[in-house]
Amino acid sequence: MKIYELAASPSAKRVRIFLNEIGLVIPTVSVDIRAGENLTQEFLDKSANGRIPLLELDDGVFLSESVAICRYLESTTNPVSSLFGNTALEQAQIEMWHRMVELQGLIPAFQAFRNISGVYADRETCIASWGEESKLRLINFLPCLDKQLSKHTYIAGEQFSIVDISGYILITFAKNLKIDIPAELTHLARWFESVQQRPSVKL
Ligand SMILES: N[C@@H](CCC(=O)N[C@@H](CS)C(=O)NCC(=O)O)C(=O)O
Incomplete structure (x- = not known):
């Protein structure tokens, strides 16, 4: 492989x-x-x-x-605990939050970066105003994550999951757009700090 x-x-x-x-x-x-x-x-x-x-x-x-x-x-690893959830409810909650993080977070972030920077102008038409709108949509999504994290340790609940990996990628990628976690989103900041400390992220 x-x-x-x-x-x-x-x-x-x-x-x-x-x-x-x-x-x-x-x-x-x-x-x-x-x-x-x-x-x-x-x-x-x-x-x-x-x-x-x-x-x-x-x-x-x-x-x-x-x-x-x-x-x-x-x-292929037959894990004791899955990062995609173990029970039917966990799997659905992880799927739900993962779709939100991807559709409302990662995709707008990538669209913003690609369209504002023009990094792939050799292969696609870049529309700066679409990039700016995408950036705004991403900024508007962050309070939703903060609200969820005010009630739970991780994005989809009490277990670390694939959603936290995607969420971590989102927040780190947002720095390319000069977006930092706003000071008032303290739960999001607490979560980000804890994910950043994981050995899997530091490696
Ligand atoms: N949804 C895809 C996204 C893949 C993707 O967009 N990859 C980027 C790098 S992060 C790429 O290959 N870009 C090259 C291009 O757009 O030509 C996934 O999660 O694998």
């Missing part, structure tokens, strides 16, 4: 933290996405979405999408 990724990319970091949490080590192949290595025919023949991370299995099957990759890898 190997993972095609780029150390600095947020989606690849998400998978790396997850692997650290479940104690798996998988060789990596670096793909220079800024230089467009992911747009070559060779990469597109392997990858359904033309993006990283991409997992290659030993039998030549490829998996795209970081969450699908995490799900697959976790299921």
Whole structure:
């Protein structure tokens, strides 16, 4: 098995933290996405979405999408406790918060960065005003996380889960947009500090 990724990319970091949490080590192949290595025919023949991370299995099957990759890898380890939840309720709460963090947090953050900076102007039309709107939507989502964290230790409840990894990636990525956790969102800040201390994140 190997993972095609780029150390600095947020989606690849998400998978790396997850692997650290479940104690798996998988060789990596670096793909220079800024230089467009992911747009070559060779990469597109392997990858359904033309993006990283991409997992290659030993039998030549490829998996795209970081969450699908995490799900697959976790299921190969038969964990005592799953980062995707153990009971039906936990699984639904994790799915619910994960969709919110992705749809209301990560996607607006990525859209804001891509459209404001024009970093991928060689492959897409960048619309600065859409970037600014996306940035605003991200800022408006943060109080929702703070409210949830005023009642629970972690985003989806009392157990650390995949949502906390995605949430951590969101807050660290937001710094590229000059967005810090607002001073009044003390619960979000407490949670961020605790996730930052995890060995899986520090590795
Ligand atoms: N939803 C995908 C997002 C993957 C993604 O957007 N990857 C970025 C790096 S963080 C990429 O490969 N960008 C290259 C490009 O857009 O050309 C996932 O979670 O894996």
